[in-house]
Amino acid sequence: MSGTRRKQEGRWAWRLTGFVTVCVYIFMFAPIVATVILSFNASMFGGFPMTGFSLQWYGKLMANEAVLAAFRTSLWIALVTALVTTAIGVTTAFALVRFEFRGKQALSTLVILPALVPETILGVGLLVLIKAVDQPRTMLLLVLGHILLAMPYVVLIAQARMIGIRRVYEEAALSLGASRVSSFREITLPLLIPAVVGGALLAFTISFDNTSASLFWRPAGVETMPTQILSMLKISISPEINALGTVMILVTVGIPLIGGLILQSLTKLRRRGEPKEDTQ
Amino acid sequence: MPDSQGTTLHPRPVLAGAAGASAAAEADSPAVEFRDIDIAYGKFVAVRDFSLSIRKGSFVTLLGPSGCGKTTILRSIAGLVDISDGQIMIDGRRVDDIPIYKRNIGLVFQSYALFPHKNVFDNVAFGLKYRNVPKPEITRKVGKALEMVRLPGSEKKLPSQLSGGQQQRIALARAIVFEPQVLLLDEPLSALDANMREEMRVEIKKIQKETGITAIFVTHDQEEALSMSDRIVVMNAGAVEQIGTPQEVYDTPATAFVADFLGKANMLAGTVSRSGQAVVLASSQTITVACSRPLAEGSKVTVVVRPQKFSVGAAVSANRLSGRVVSASYLGGSAIYDIDIGGKTNLRVNAPITGRVLREGEAIDLGFDPEGCVLLDEDGRRIS
Numbered sequence: 332m333s334g335t336r337r338k339q340e341g342r343w344a345w346r347l348t349g350f351v352t353v354c355v356y357i358f359m360f361a362p363i364v365a366t367v368i369l370s371f372n373a374s375m376f377g378g379f380p381m382t383g384f385s386l387q388w389y390g391k392l393m394a395n396e397a398v399l400a401a402f403r404t405s406l407w408i409a410l411v412t413a414l415v416t417t418a419i420g421v422t423t424a425f426a427l428v429r430f431e432f433r434g435k436q437a438l439s440t441l442v443i444l445p446a447l448v449p450e451t452i453l454g455v456g457l458l459v460l461i462k463a464v465d466q467p468r469t470m471l472l473l474v475l476g477h478i479l480l481a482m483p484y485v486v487l488i489a490q491a492r493m494i495g496i497r498r499v500y501e502e503a504a505l506s507l508g509a510s511r512v513s514s515f516r517e518i519t520l521p522l523l524i525p526a527v528v529g530g531a532l533l534a535f536t537i538s539f540d541n542t543s544a545s546l547f548w549r550p551a552g553v554e555t556m557p558t559q560i561l562s563m564l565k566i567s568i569s570p571e572i573n574a575l576g577t578v579m580i581l582v583t584v585g586i587p588l589i590g591g592l593i594l595q596s597l598t599k600l601r602r603r604g605e606p607k608e609d610t611q
Numbered sequence: 612m613p614d615s616q617g618t619t620l621h622p623r624p625v626l627a628g629a630a631g632a633s634a635a636a637e638a639d640s641p642a643v644e645f646r647d648i649d650i651a652y653g654k655f656v657a658v659r660d661f662s663l664s665i666r667k668g669s670f671v672t673l674l675g676p677s678g679c680g681k682t683t684i685l686r687s688i689a690g691l692v693d694i695s696d697g698q699i700m701i702d703g704r705r706v707d708d709i710p711i712y713k714r715n716i717g718l719v720f721q722s723y724a725l726f727p728h729k730n731v732f733d734n735v736a737f738g739l740k741y742r743n744v745p746k747p748e749i750t751r752k753v754g755k756a757l758e759m760v761r762l763p764g765s766e767k768k769l770p771s772q773l774s775g776g777q778q779q780r781i782a783l784a785r786a787i788v789f790e791p792q793v794l795l796l797d798e799p800l801s802a803l804d805a806n807m808r809e810e811m812r813v814e815i816k817k818i819q820k821e822t823g824i825t826a827i828f829v830t831h832d833q834e835e836a837l838s839m840s841d842r843i844v845v846m847n848a849g850a851v852e853q854i855g856t857p858q859e860v861y862d863t864p865a866t867a868f869v870a871d872f873l874g875k876a877n878m879l880a881g882t883v884s885r886s887g888q889a890v891v892l893a894s895s896q897t898i899t900v901a902c903s904r905p906l907a908e909g910s911k912v913t914v915v916v917r918p919q920k921f922s923v924g925a926a927v928s929a930n931r932l933s934g935r936v937v938s939a940s941y942l943g944g945s946a947i948y949d950i951d952i953g954g955k956t957n958l959r960v961n962a963p964i965t966g967r968v969l970r971e972g973e974a975i976d977l978g979f980d981p982e983g984c985v986l987l988d989e990d991g992r993r994i995s
Binding site: 497499500502503504505506507508509510511513514518521522 | 689690691711712713714715716717718720722724725726727728737738741742785786789
């Protein structure tokens, strides 16, 4: 008897879990789905009900010089951020994993810190600093800020991968006559590639997506995609924004997705057959 | 180890080894020489006062339990570990300050360490490439090396497509293809399964002989050490216990540690009785031992007897001991007995089977030749 009751309870528990899960997913994805659907709405107003299917808002977007400029700006900033952050982040991770030096713990914490401090605080902080040394807000400042924001994630990714690369590979390369630089270039770096690509993609999206910090740092008259959307929203909720939002979603979700798929197929071959090692 | 042992080992460049006479002329410039090296990690001293010279073309094994410093010494030759004190010479050239990539040594790891993103050819060619060997020459040498490890034609394969044994062969080819001055093998067989291990043992030894390369082999497996080496260096707790040919270290262990580590010898504690050569055991049985020196009456000694040195049965002449079988295991040609001879002393005996295998609880008579044992003093050192 108790057995059937327990079974009954179990069934209800599962139903409840399922229900909650579905609710969470709806809560998470409904706004995104709504944005994408409404971007194809023929109506003048950026909301339901739908009046018909149309691509006119995308067309308007293409003709909007301000939006295109913001898109170009964001793209460039994200590219530069990704490049610089990956170069510095991967090197930092290599040093943090492979070498012992004074202040290693402190450095490791400092590098991660920007990810823990609220973005707004970071934004105001950097701004105050710039004002204190009496410098104008420039593109350089904006890019530097984005690098600061993306760095922790790139370092964390590269560090995790670096720990997985056994030191014997480098030792073998050294014993065969490769200098430290050569062994890094020929052995460590190729094995780090998944982290390099992954880190670069993440840095790109972090920069491309950033709103709050960019609001503080951008030079006068410069808009990035998110700030452009924000300023458009101030005027009206035009359906154009839905189209713009859809483009943003495509870029920030699509790029890492494609990158991840390419990486997966690249690394599939070498994963197999690595022996276990006795710790000695 | 106290100094007396260390210094006696060091100046005479150890003439042990099968090829003793022929290589005597070359003994002046050993392939590798350690002079009083110490290796410390912070306050922890991994290796103390290690001195050893290794003759060209010989196969020397560093044997000991894990943590005894054997791997540390191997890595110090490679330059992967810095020594705190002393000198390391390779072919008479001091290498302490030479970075690893300029030392010209071949290194084989326990975990193979083949570059996973490079194919077999690029792995083996790696060392040649950094020695600026011209391309056709590289192709020829790689081909030859792969033939030597019996994997010809595997150039295009990736390490992940090879079995453990094959990977280790490639690793060996990679380490010898550029003809290094020394070949260092760090437990190369430990990651392999038992069958493969034996095959590789023979293979490595064969290749070492063919190429005439000086090899230093690190292992904790006494069987590997005994079967492959010209000389064995038995180590414990960062110091050398004994250096000698496999037979020397097995038959005449210098210390209690060596006796126990190699082949699990019986260690019978006892007291010297008459100033003759007799020892009274804890079981109050008396045995005779062979010793060139007279022993002080009443001194504590340990009699070391290998399990194989016992003979079993009524026909036993010398050093007759009687006991009771605690357990017996039948091995086909011989049997291993655990025998209680009283006085809380158990003997491990490995005797050929004559007649039938004795069962648990049966009485047994056994004995051993006085010449077939080694005597250790109170500190566990051999009384010569």
